Amino acid sequence: MADLIRGEALAQDVWTWVKLPDSGEPVRKSAGKVVLFKLTGEPAAADDVIDRCEVPATGKVLIPLSVWLRRHEALAARMAAGEIGVWLDSHEEPAELADSLGGDLNRLPLIGVNFPKFIDGRGFSVGFILRNRYGYRNEMRALGDVLRDQMFFFRRTGFDAYLLRADQKPERCIAALKDFSTPYQTSTDGNVPVFRRRIGQKVPA
Amino acid sequence: MYRYDDYDRALVIERVAQYRDQLQRNLAGELSDDEFRPLRLQNGLYIQRHAPMLRIAIPYGMLASRQLRKLADIARRYDREYGHFTTRQNLQLNWPKLEDTADILAELATVEMHAIQTSGNCIRNITTDPFAGVAPDEIVDPRPYCEVLRQWSTFHPEFAFLPRKFKIAVSGTVEDRAVTYAHDVGLQLYRDDQGEVLVRVIVGGGMGRTPILGSVIHDALPWRHLPTYLDAVLRVYNRYGRRDNAYKARIKILVKAIGAEEFARQVNEEWQLERDGIATVTDEELALAAAAFQDPDAPARPARDAGFDEKLASDRAFARWVSRCVRAHKRPGYRSVTLSLKPHGLPPGDITSAQMEAVADLADRYSFGELRVTHEQNLVLADVPLADLYALWQEARKHNLATPNIGLLTDMICCPGGDFCSLANAKSIPIAQAIQAEFDDLDYLYDIGDLELNISGCMNSCGHHHVGHIGILGVDKAGSEWYQVSIGGAQGNTTSLGDVIGPSFAADEVPGVVKKLIETYVEARTPEERFLDTVRRLGVAPFKARVYGESSKKAEVTHG
Numbered sequence: 001m002a003d004l005i006r007g008e009a010l011a012q013d014v015w016t017w018v019k020l021p022d023s024g025e026p027v028r029k030s031a032g033k034v035v036l037f038k039l040t041g042e043p044a045a046a047d048d049v050i051d052r053c054e055v056p057a058t059g060k061v062l063i064p065l066s067v068w069l070r071r072h073e074a075l076a077a078r079m080a081a082g083e084i085g086v087w088l089d090s091h092e093e094p095a096e097l098a099d100s101l102g103g104d105l106n107r108l109p110l111i112g113v114n115f116p117k118f119i120d121g122r123g124f125s126v127g128f129i130l131r132n133r134y135g136y137r138n139e140m141r142a143l144g145d146v147l148r149d150q151m152f153f154f155r156r157t158g159f160d161a162y163l164l165r166a167d168q169k170p171e172r173c174i175a176a177l178k179d180f181s182t183p184y185q186t187s188t189d190g191n192v193p194v195f196r197r198r199i200g201q202k203v204p205a
Numbered sequence: 206m207y208r209y210d211d212y213d214r215a216l217v218i219e220r221v222a223q224y225r226d227q228l229q230r231n232l233a234g235e236l237s238d239d240e241f242r243p244l245r246l247q248n249g250l251y252i253q254r255h256a257p258m259l260r261i262a263i264p265y266g267m268l269a270s271r272q273l274r275k276l277a278d279i280a281r282r283y284d285r286e287y288g289h290f291t292t293r294q295n296l297q298l299n300w301p302k303l304e305d306t307a308d309i310l311a312e313l314a315t316v317e318m319h320a321i322q323t324s325g326n327c328i329r330n331i332t333t334d335p336f337a338g339v340a341p342d343e344i345v346d347p348r349p350y351c352e353v354l355r356q357w358s359t360f361h362p363e364f365a366f367l368p369r370k371f372k373i374a375v376s377g378t379v380e381d382r383a384v385t386y387a388h389d390v391g392l393q394l395y396r397d398d399q400g401e402v403l404v405r406v407i408v409g410g411g412m413g414r415t416p417i418l419g420s421v422i423h424d425a426l427p428w429r430h431l432p433t434y435l436d437a438v439l440r441v442y443n444r445y446g447r448r449d450n451a452y453k454a455r456i457k458i459l460v461k462a463i464g465a466e467e468f469a470r471q472v473n474e475e476w477q478l479e480r481d482g483i484a485t486v487t488d489e490e491l492a493l494a495a496a497a498f499q500d501p502d503a504p505a506r507p508a509r510d511a512g513f514d515e516k517l518a519s520d521r522a523f524a525r526w527v528s529r530c531v532r533a534h535k536r537p538g539y540r541s542v543t544l545s546l547k548p549h550g551l552p553p554g555d556i557t558s559a560q561m562e563a564v565a566d567l568a569d570r571y572s573f574g575e576l577r578v579t580h581e582q583n584l585v586l587a588d589v590p591l592a593d594l595y596a597l598w599q600e601a602r603k604h605n606l607a608t609p610n611i612g613l614l615t616d617m618i619c620c621p622g623g624d625f626c627s628l629a630n631a632k633s634i635p636i637a638q639a640i641q642a643e644f645d646d647l648d649y650l651y652d653i654g655d656l657e658l659n660i661s662g663c664m665n666s667c668g669h670h671h672v673g674h675i676g677i678l679g680v681d682k683a684g685s686e687w688y689q690v691s692i693g694g695a696q697g698n699t700t701s702l703g704d705v706i707g708p709s710f711a712a713d714e715v716p717g718v719v720k721k722l723i724e725t726y727v728e729a730r731t732p733e734e735r736f737l738d739t740v741r742r743l744g745v746a747p748f749k750a751r752v753y754g755e756s757s758k759k760a761e762v763t764h765g
Binding site: 118119120121122124125126128129132133147149150152153156157179180181182183184185186187190192193194195196197198199 | 210212215216219220223227240243244326353356357358359360361362363364365366367432440443444448478479482483484486487489490493494
């Protein structure tokens with residue numbers, strides 16, 4: 001069972017993470033920006049696969065972006081009740097999610113970002129964009145290959161919840177959030193760049 | 206020279222602790238080799254053909270004598286008493302033990318060194334002009350900007366797992382000595398009419414399998430925006446660079462696919478998010494960085510020195526060395542000296558522990574305790590008094606560091622190749638040695654004049670063969686080693702990529718091929734022409750005809 005860390009502590013996970021059913025052959029189609037399709041050739045789920053995705057009828061569900069985009073009208077009541085969270089895969093466009101919400105991501109209590117493989121670093125930029133371009137303030141959860149050696153980077157780019165891969169030891173992942181005391185540069189965390197801190201030191205109090 | 210403060214020190218020490226833990230988990234079987242791999246790579250550790258290889262960072266090529274002494278000591282205690290300088294101005298140890306690597310990193314930390322981001326799919330060590338701060342043609346000293354960017358790029362939380370490696374070079378001179386057009390990002394610093402420093406941002410150059418010269422995406426970026434603008438460049442690349450095929454994952458492929466104009470537009474759009482934000486560099490911050498690179502407290506000296514002039518006139522060997530290894534300096538009475546790591550018959554760029562210690566002593570005595578590593582794999586003492594050149598030369602000679610071949614054919618760039626590297630298709634060091642043996646006559650070398658010969662053991666192009674006046678590339682054909690030869694490549698302000706002259710050659714044919722290329726040049730050149738100029742004037746054809754001659758049909762049949 002995967003552990004959830006929220007902030008710096010183990011937390012109860014009340015959300016059900018819903019994934020697309022295994023589709024067999026992925027259909028390559030233009031997902032989001034044309035450039036995405038042309039360059040990365042990411043598989044985009046076919047409509048029938050999206051339609052086959054089973055979303056639990058009750059409780060809080062974290063659903064794929066593609067499911068949300070196709071069913072958001074049907075899910076409006078649950079959305080209003082705070083039962084809908086949406087997750088993006090590493091190649092998916094935050095802009096699509098924002099458009100579907102009239103630009104207000106804060107209508108969602110939870111957004112997930114999937115790291116299909118730990119070496120796929122796109123999610124760090126997706127996180128940065130969700131926080132900084134769209135001003136998303138609620139829970140942002142790292143999903144997938146969530147490993148202790150990435151924890152420091154997750155936190156710095158704006159994640160505040162981490163659904164650990166099942167083999168990870170939560171206490172060590174919590175410790176890894178503090179691998180470094182004062183990083184050099186800024187990011188979503190608003191860290192004051194070290195150069196600015198040095199100047200600050202020289203200014204008499 | 207930049208010195209660590211408590212912030213830098215804490216980060217490096219914390220990094221060692223983090224790596225030690227990762228190594229222990231790997232050795233204990235808790236961290237799989239697959240998952241350890243990118244982590245160790247970002248600490249400079251490869252698992253190579255014979256042993257691990259550890260690549261130690263030398264930020265923008267600047268090194269203090271005490272650091273070089275520590276490197277000598279580490280090479281002696283943990284390796285086989287030598288190291289290899291690379292085209293990224295770093296130092297590689299070829300024989301460390303995996304279990305020792307955390308201890309080595311801890312020792313490096315004691316002299317403000319590390320191996321952070323010297324490999325892996327992240328922002329690599331930033332390179333620059335080895336004559337930064339002393340070159341007479343310098344417009345802007347690039348080192349403070351390099352240091353600002355070193356700090357910006359170190360453990361950048363968003364860009365630790367890019368599609369592929371990412372290399373940045375910075376130059377601030379009239380003559381570009383940092384190969385800025387062949388980097389993922391090349392930054393050329395210059396001044397506008399008011400003296401404000403601006404940056405020409407070149408993106409998407411690179412060597413490797415698909416050599417491409419970069420495109421300018423911003424011609425006049427005010428320097429203070431460098432971190433935020435580069436954040437935008439990297440973010441576009443991180444999100445849209447290909448990840449399905451390692452050969453197509455560099456930023457150059459993305460820029461090529463969508464066009465430099467469209468790429469620039471996306472970057473500009475992305476940049477607005479952070480523009481003028483907290484990461485914008487202030488004058489005070491830049492001044493703080495620049496304070497680390499003040500000129501040494503060197504006494505003023507007369508522009509001429511009678512003793513030097515006398516030796517120059519009377520000692521031909523010294524005069525030769527001066528003509529190749531000594532460069533002009535912005536201050537009167539000083540010169541910059543290149544110590545050649547290309548003695549004939551030894552692997553280019555290699556240096557023994559004893560030589561490192563000797564160089565450290567020379568740096569202390571003659572050049573204010575500092576030195577630089579060049580991307581051509583030599584060492585530079587940047588601030589040597591003219592009056593000391595003769596004494597320095599005599600000592601450098603004793604340590605086999607004064608081969609007077611800088612910029613000549615035997616001063617070749619050469620990767621470690623198939624003798625060490627597990628990526629290589631072919632050996633490169635024996636090729637370099639065979640060519641050096643073929644051209645061991647100094648008089649002939651001087652007659653040939655300026656010539657850059659670069660050798661890579663595989664398409665990854667660590668040996669910069671694409672921009673060699675003569676480039677040699679090791680290729681694999683049905684399991685045996687062959688060498689493809691190109692001519693007409695160049696670095697500098699007229700950077701160009703070489704043209705392949707034809708079918709490839711067996712190892713023992715290569716020196717003869719180079720000889721024919723040189724003979725063709727010697728016969729066809731005008732008095733003022735370098736090899737490169739003749740190639741540019743005549744094209745590949747006469748060289749090709751000479752090399753393949755009557756045997757060209759046979760060559761095509763046998764080598765395909």
